[in-house]
Amino acid sequence: MKWQGRRKSSNIEDRRGQSAGGGGMSPMLLIPLFRLLFSKVGLIIVAVLLAVMFLTGTNPLALLQQFVGGEPQYAQTTEYQPSPEEQKLADQTAVVLADTEDVWNKLIQGYREPTLVLFSDQVNSACGLASAATGPFYCPGDEKLYIDLSFFGEMENKLGAEGDFAQAYVVGHEVGHHVQKLTGTMEQVNAMRGQLSEVEFNKLMVRLELQADFYAGVWANHTQRETGFLEPGDLEEALNAASAIGDDRLQRQATGRVMPDSFTHGTSAQRVRWFRKGFETGDVNQGDTFNAVEL
Numbered sequence: 001m002k003w004q005g006r007r008k009s010s011n012i013e014d015r016r017g018q019s020a021g022g023g024g025m026s027p028m029l030l031i032p033l034f035r036l037l038f039s040k041v042g043l044i045i046v047a048v049l050l051a052v053m054f055l056t057g058t059n060p061l062a063l064l065q066q067f068v069g070g071e072p073q074y075a076q077t078t079e080y081q082p083s084p085e086e087q088k089l090a091d092q093t094a095v096v097l098a099d100t101e102d103v104w105n106k107l108i109q110g111y112r113e114p115t116l117v118l119f120s121d122q123v124n125s126a127c128g129l130a131s132a133a134t135g136p137f138y139c140p141g142d143e144k145l146y147i148d149l150s151f152f153g154e155m156e157n158k159l160g161a162e163g164d165f166a167q168a169y170v171v172g173h174e175v176g177h178h179v180q181k182l183t184g185t186m187e188q189v190n191a192m193r194g195q196l197s198e199v200e201f202n203k204l205m206v207r208l209e210l211q212a213d214f215y216a217g218v219w220a221n222h223t224q225r226e227t228g229f230l231e232p233g234d235l236e237e238a239l240n241a242a243s244a245i246g247d248d249r250l251q252r253q254a255t256g257r258v259m260p261d262s263f264t265h266g267t268s269a270q271r272v273r274w275f276r277k278g279f280e281t282g283d284v285n286q287g288d289t290f291n292a293v294e295l
Contacts, residue, residue: 009097011114116147136151180215210289211289217274217277221278274287
């Protein structure tokens, strides 16, 4: 993949080497807060928070943080010095993000560019606290993508998904979720949480994830047409990555069996199919996974 010497996105927030802390609440204020929580009124508040979490999928801790005031604070534990290999990944990721900005600004009028947060070990977001084990994720609450770059090493060593375009596919997929936030698709899906059985809601989540794969393909199609950034073997890297993180393959590797009712991202074949469709067509109007008869 030809990315060296090209524009890097400025929408990068580097939190590597920082520890995720809480908000700016004074310890003295914790005393009346705990008294409130253990009162009858407090129990009602807890019940409401749990109901909100169940119905909307919102992390109640994030709501509590807003209730007591203050944004998450981050302490620099050490002067972070990335290895040359890690910094190369950071630079490459910034170029890929810039490419997504160029594409989606053309395809979506009034497109809001997301911020990509680089972190190490753990991070606090509007969706709550997450560890590196969570993998890359998008938080609709703050419209940010979160990536611990060590994931790319895990993806290569444990899943056999290697190559710079495989890594770019991951970024394109998470940006795809941002597109779903902007178009209202993500909100519509989250509104169904609690109204469907777990099995039926999982099926809806699969369609959401497959559409993000499709959008990653659309991004790659347009970037290739504009820049010719792909090299021989790059497309196969992305397809291999999509296959490696299919629910069926991951479950079989982890437990030796497959449980389709618990799928939330789609099978390897489905993820490959929708990424390829996005890449081959480049047409956002052909990515309606929610009304597709066959996934």
